[in-house]
Amino acid sequence: MKYLIAIIQPHKLDSVREALSEVGVQGLTVSEVRGFGRQKGHTEIYRGSEYQIDFVPKIKLEIAVASEMVDKVVKTICESARTDKVGDGKIFIVNLEDVLRIRTGETGSEAI
């Protein structure tokens, strides 16, 4: 199993979520984060004090997937999250040793 961490543009959340549902992803966890990268931030000014804000709002998705699903899921995210602008984000893939469903105690890919 793999644990995917995807950083995407906030306004792409709905389309990514729908696309993932279609390919069979049944669960994921979302958080609001701020990203720093190639995409430029913005400037804010308050009574003449000018601040360069380097962080841009992003959405982080965490998705545990069975190994055989990984490629499909990565591809789906890629396609549905893409706007072809700098800042579209990344997908990080980490090995997932085990999963457990709290309600039932199931483990392994059963529990995903």
Add this chain to the structure above:
Amino acid sequence: MKYLIAIIQPHKLDSVREALSEVGVQGLTVSEVRGFGRQKGHTEIYRGSEYQIDFVPKIKLEIAVASEMVDKVVKTICESARTDKVGDGKIFIVNLEDVLRIRTGETGSEAI
């Protein structure tokens, strides 16, 4: 060492935190997330515009634990987070290669 990522019901945070303290967990990190899964979301209506909200509020715990503690910690979370309703959440286990305590520079399980 392992890095546990647990998704739980928000109102269970206090009891899980206390249970973990009792079994000797000395540190953890908490974030507010939104989860998508089997648990149904809810509907909101604003002046006739009806929105189906698929995401439900969840709490994410991240806990670095020494290998020998893993089972105990997983069990403790399971028991203290359980309400037997869909949406009780999951525990994801990832391998943790190293830890470092910023203040002292200690590494390895010393630093947890």
Add this chain to the structure above:
Amino acid sequence: MKYLIAIIQPHKLDSVREALSEVGVQGLTVSEVRGFGRQKGHTEIYRGSEYQIDFVPKIKLEIAVASEMVDKVVKTICESARTDKVGDGKIFIVNLEDVLRIRTGETGSEAI
């Protein structure tokens, strides 16, 4: 490649970010979290109801780095985040199997 997860003091974010830029880190992701650990929390009182708040606000950084950069990055964080007070935080190191840049489809350390 490694996936670093660093928990730091909120007011150290700017200096850490700048120090990391200087050693060549080009991207990272930030989230606001609450930490539980050795650092004491605080008390709040509302009309005589006294609550012990064990969680303290922290910032979590997630940084994907090429293997050869890991030591330098860890050192940089350590130095720039340190205040020598309890609660300065930790760095967790996890193995990163792959990265993909959504915009271009690049993978591996290219994509970081």
Add this chain to the structure above:
Amino acid sequence: MKSLTPGRIQLLLLMAFCLPIPLLAQDEAVLNTGDTAWMLTATALVLFMTIPGLALFYGGLVRSKNILSVLMQCFALTGIITVLWVIFGYSMAFSDGGGLNKFVGGLSQAFLNGVTPDSLSGTIPESVFITFQLTFAIITPALIVGAFAERMKFSAMLWFSVLWFTFSYLPVCHMAWGGGIFGDWGVLDFAGGTVVHINAGIAGLVACILIGKRVGYPRDQIKPNSMPFCLIGASMLWVGWFGFNAGSQLAADGVAGMAMLVTQIATATAAISWMFLEWIRHGKPSVLGIATGAVAGLVAITPASGTAGPCGALLIGFASGSICYYFVTTVKQKLGYDDSLDAFGVHGIGGIVGAILTGLCAASFMGGSGLDISVGSQLFIQFKGVVVTILWSGVVSFVALKAIDLLIGLRVSEDVEVSGLDLALHDEQGYSQ
């Protein structure tokens, strides 16, 4: 309320003497634009106390998952009570009740029968008097909301408010201001210590006991979601209360002016009394503390605002601030009932302290406007008024709540309570992106 002082009478005689204007000569039933101007304003101020004032004060104190439920209760009560006031409320409070007149009015003015733009009530249009009194009828049930916040069904809240308004607010209002027994006895209640605060406070106490504690109380952390809202609300209550107290004179004169002054003094004194007591006892002064102290002072000065002087106001402020402080932060914790936002601790206790002290502070040696009887006798009369209000409101609240509980249930389910009332009852969320 306004009375004919000797100075006024002399003036009138002189005017009647030299001005051959029939209206004046007959019975002084002439509209005074200054009085009317002030009462139009005072009415706006008192409405402002409920929406948004009280709604924010209460809304800021609950958890964010329940903020809308509280705002909704205040706003819906504003609507419902207005309609009931038109239909029968005004009439039952202020018209003649025939055989029952000691306790309640009649229905001769139902649907505001006979009210025209020309109807007068003293020196102001009756329409203004009706609306002014309506704003009191609105805020009183809204105050009770604080006691059972975060767990009552919206429908049960509506039913309870309708019943309690009809069987407790209207009678007590009639007893005090509409020609009932409080008036006969000589109870001093200038702006609603019994009618509004004790009445509501007791209802709150009964309600929060009958409905039971919130899930997790007092173990869980139940913190205000927005202290700024709470403080905005408290500030609006303070400002609006000028309309409440100085408006109760129904005229723009020296008594109204003094009512405003003593309101300001008592409120300020209560606020800083609470602040310093907390500072001494806990080591730190708090925003919620000072704001609650201010409200306690406002409550306590209410019945006294037409008769107390500046020194009496200092006393009432200090007494209410410190007694309510002690009650809310210590006694209540020990008694263990869950009055979510201290409707009883502030309005009930503060109201009783104020009602009693009104008797004392009216005395001329306290700088008050003077009493015709001894202070002791007046204190006893005040006490009678308090007791009757407590019993009346207590019994009505108890019966109404029991009945509703049997018929439709008072409480939401535990699941709803845990996930929050806003989504479950109103399909809305307080804050979004």
Add this chain to the structure above:
Amino acid sequence: MKSLTPGRIQLLLLMAFCLPIPLLAQDEAVLNTGDTAWMLTATALVLFMTIPGLALFYGGLVRSKNILSVLMQCFALTGIITVLWVIFGYSMAFSDGGGLNKFVGGLSQAFLNGVTPDSLSGTIPESVFITFQLTFAIITPALIVGAFAERMKFSAMLWFSVLWFTFSYLPVCHMAWGGGIFGDWGVLDFAGGTVVHINAGIAGLVACILIGKRVGYPRDQIKPNSMPFCLIGASMLWVGWFGFNAGSQLAADGVAGMAMLVTQIATATAAISWMFLEWIRHGKPSVLGIATGAVAGLVAITPASGTAGPCGALLIGFASGSICYYFVTTVKQKLGYDDSLDAFGVHGIGGIVGAILTGLCAASFMGGSGLDISVGSQLFIQFKGVVVTILWSGVVSFVALKAIDLLIGLRVSEDVEVSGLDLALHDEQGYSQ
């Protein structure tokens, strides 16, 4: 507005007879402090409706990335319209327009020429009348903002407001209150049903159609960022509206009092009508629903507030609450245009309902102040007033928007719309740490 009732005339005659004061004997042009006190207050209340009232009502309803853009529009309009009012607005609305007087005033009072502290307008200083009317001129274009919120350029909004204010607000205001044709016809519009609400509502409809839908509407979730702000705003509108309606009498008298009373009744009735209808149809009552209902009631009672009685107010409240409910939650969804915050659905529709029912509710059999002509004739006159306002505002809005679109463009880029107007247009963010 205030008129010479027989009672008043009789009184004046008597006073003139017995008082040898030249001022009185000549033309009653004497300042009344009570009327002045009320109008100073009413002016503050109406300004309060726009900032912060309407700004919050609208600001709470948009997404957090756009909240400042809406607040900015309301605040900037307050500034700009004030200056234009001084330069030419007051004059074009209220001075004599010579040959064009049926439609618009002239420029003889440009720069408030000739206004001194001693100038009177009826029984109040002209300066107060000017400022009071100014607050109406401010809120009207601010209402339109709701229609095109979350996508219009700030510069385009300013240009549009300036043009629309000059060519639609000022003429319609003159027609109704400045000596133009509505007055000649006998259109009843006590406080601005045509001038303010229909006028603004139609402009909103035209604007939101011309500018097009928001990106993602209606597919994406576009939720209010702060329902508490929205409810505070609605509450402030309600309270401030007492200044709007009762202030339109320009005096503190029985008509003003009745205006306040019927405003309260109609608003409450509309609020709970909406609430119960929603409860019945959707299973749950909502905060946004009851607040919107209240605003619909306020809008609808506006033209009628000087002539309707309590029963008329119940009718107007129920009609506006239920018709606007049906329109906003059902009809609009079907028509498919994107009136972001329902400027048309509430102010346009509510304004039309109110303007028509004003004719009916003025009749004495409805408890109104009476009509000199038949109800049918009055209804027809009301209808004419509505139609003229719709056409006038519609045409001016259309032409102004088309011109601005050609010259500088109405809309921000899609990128800006997605990332939010606050950062892109104002370099600021609504909420931070």
Add this chain to the structure above:
Amino acid sequence: MKSLTPGRIQLLLLMAFCLPIPLLAQDEAVLNTGDTAWMLTATALVLFMTIPGLALFYGGLVRSKNILSVLMQCFALTGIITVLWVIFGYSMAFSDGGGLNKFVGGLSQAFLNGVTPDSLSGTIPESVFITFQLTFAIITPALIVGAFAERMKFSAMLWFSVLWFTFSYLPVCHMAWGGGIFGDWGVLDFAGGTVVHINAGIAGLVACILIGKRVGYPRDQIKPNSMPFCLIGASMLWVGWFGFNAGSQLAADGVAGMAMLVTQIATATAAISWMFLEWIRHGKPSVLGIATGAVAGLVAITPASGTAGPCGALLIGFASGSICYYFVTTVKQKLGYDDSLDAFGVHGIGGIVGAILTGLCAASFMGGSGLDISVGSQLFIQFKGVVVTILWSGVVSFVALKAIDLLIGLRVSEDVEVSGLDLALHDEQGYSQ
């Protein structure tokens, strides 16, 4: 304040001639209900400016970890100053000071000695005058809070406010309005340009220099936690200021009306001046900019509001908006001191601009109410008033702050400053779940 204009005198003579009413014939000491109605309202409006108005304006501008500390300071000052006002403040400001009368009043009215519901002050009850003036005494120290926000100890703030109120506010108030030298010289200060704004602005400047910069200023990002709160606050200040300026006439007459009108004009002009200047210089107009501009305009028109006409108001608005803009966004950055919320930049600078221009705009050629002396002489008198206020407040502030710093320290520890004042000083948090 109100004076006997020729028109008034003529009227009085006529009335005295034909009305055999002794009271009138003697000295006009008769209560006017219209004036009283307006002053009751004006008092509520000025209190509203501080709580919640100023509290929100300031509270929105600080970081969320410090919002409660600012709200607390405003609210606690409201309480403390009220009590001090009763004990000695009113007396020292407005009673006769004997040998010191040029600079400060005496203690003959300590504890409001002798004030009854029948005491009059002109045509209004003395109780109303006392409360009205109290609200000015409250807001002035609260304005200073902006200068040292986010780093001062709460206890030090209280000590400083008490000392400064006693030794700077009361004397300057007495000098201008209580019979002191400003009155003798003929300084024009209708509503508090010297007494309130320059006085507070200078204190702020001295305080923020003595206490030092905030940790991380100007390097770190110190952003407003809630721009909506800031804008609500600014709006409430605007609306409440009608009470401040038009209330300073102490009557509901033509001068009060004109004061309201010029307040509106100057504020609007200053707001859009700032907006357009920022737009031109930075490319974008901002919400904080337009709101700050409005406050600058309100400050500057304050001393002039009883004497300037509409054109003078346009000038004062433009001058204050643009000078404060330049000062706050450019000069301050260069000077490098840390006046957190620009108490000096807006109230000090705006106050000085206004005080000087008051002399010019009172001239009849500027449409003002006219001067008995040449414009040059009046300007010099205004200048003298400004200089005396600057020195007086500067010296008192310096001495008081130095003393407090020695005794208990002015600043919180760096740790507390970093983690936020709300938790450390008040055990509370602004926002929770």
